Amino acid sequence: MAWLDRALDHEQFLGYLLVAPVVLLLLLLVAYPFVISVSMALTDRTVGNPGKFIGLTNIQRLLQDSIYLQTVHNTLIYTAGATLLKLTAGFGLALLINERFRFRQAIRSAVLLP
Helix, strand or coil, X not given: CHHHHHHHHCHHHHHHHHHHHHHHHHHHHHHHHHHHHHXXXXXXXXXXXXXXXXXXXXXXXXXXXXXXXXXXHHHHHHHXXXXXXXXXXXXXXXXXXXXXXXXXXXXXXXXXXX
């Protein structure tokens, strides 16, 4: 185990060793599903059928589908509205708890505790 002690003394090796679990977790939870979803998007795969490569046909169909485009539009409006509402409420609450008033510390604690 002397080789392990010598290896752990090198900062670069120790850095890679400490980062490796996070990299593996990211590869498992992000990269693998992403690759699978891209491969499924480029095929006509269905349940029980391996499917064949059809390229960007699925994406072309989506961009011509009025229901899909309406859904994207609604999602963008909802996201923008929710973001603005949360930003405004958060900023207002921050300004409010920054003022001096009776029970200020108790209210600050109640707001910031969760």
